[in-house]
Amino acid sequence: MDFEALVKHISTMQSTLQAQAAHAVNLALTARNWLMDCYIVEFEQNGEDRAAYGEQLLKKLEQRLNVKGLNERSGLSKNKEALSALVQRQAMPLQPKDIINTPVTLEFLGLNDRALVTENDLEQxxxxxxxxxxxxxxxxxxxxxxxKRILIDGDYFFADLVFYHRILKCHVIVELKIDKFRHEYASQLNLYLNYFKAEVMQPDDNPPVGILLCTEKGDTLVKYATAGLDPNIFVQKYMIELPTEEEIKKFISTANY
Incomplete structure (x- = not known):
């Protein structure tokens, strides 16, 4: 082993183990915050002394638990303070996959299956x-x-939601679907990404990222449908209700480190 090989081996080992550690931390944070949400909801609905706390519940919990900035939503899947500190230290370059929460839980919309009649309903x-x-x-x-209106060869296309990510310095296009993943959805999002790279991206921008939100997804279908497409396409499942305790256990047991 020469010096260059040593550097390569250590660099590969470091990046691999950092990614595994980050995944383990995010998995634990997801489970923690899911359970925290469930416990708080249960207390608000059935707690014998809930009336004594009212709107001050989160503040009082923060004081008793000594947890700054406690929120039912702000900690899900990602440790925001740790992420910010990591970016400031530039310990390792942030990748698009590092900024996307898994899964996406939208129970705060107050929707149910019957309410999701169209994609416009979800978007609104x-x-x-x-x-x-x-x-x-x-x-x-x-x-x-x-x-976002996109004109190609005289035809108009419309990207559901467009964001700019100030840390990754790139556009993020979010497509919303009210059914399970289908292969044509990936092709549609790939079209939008190619358009943004050619027509919207500025010289100092990074390539755009596409996030497809579906109610269900099959990992094998996603793998085959996205093979050869833009690597910055991410297919995510969203939920309109908080998971049950059994679903949390299943999520933890089936997660890949």
């Missing part, structure tokens, strides 16, 4: 609760446009 509900949605998506998202 998100915009009505934009602050909560930005917290759920993760750190650094800035809203830019709704139904």
């Amino acid at each position: 509900s998100i915009l009505d609760n934009l602050q909560h949605f930005l917290l759920e998506m993760g750190h650094g998202f800035c809203f830019e446009a709704r139904q």
Whole structure:
């Protein structure tokens, strides 16, 4: 082993183990915050002394638990303070996959299966609760446009939601679907990303990222449908209700480190 090989081995080991550690931390944070949400909701609905706390519940919990900035939404899946500190230290370059929460839980929209009649219904509900949605998506998202009009060969296309990520320095296009993932959805999002790279991206921008939100997804279908497309396409499942305790256990047991 020469010096260059030593550097390569250590660099590969470091990046691999950092990614595994980050995944383990995010998994634990997801489970913690899901359970925290469930416990708080249960207390608000059935707690014998809930009336004594009222709107001051989170503040009083923060004081008793000595947890700064306690929120039912702001900690989900990502440790915002740790992420910010990591970026400031430039300990390692942030990748698009690092800024996307998994899964996306949209129970704050107050919707149910019957309410999701069209994609416009979902889009409007998100915009009505934009602050909560930005917290759920993760750190650094800035809203830019709704139904962004794209003209190609005389035909108009419309990207559902467009954000700019101030840390990654790139556009993030979010497509909303009210059914399970289908292969044509990935092709549609790939079209938008290619358009943004050619027509919208500035010289100092990084390539755009596409996030497709569906009610269900099959990992194998996603793998085959996105193979050969833009690597910055991410297919995510969203939920309109908080998971049950059994679903949390299943999520933890099936997660890949």
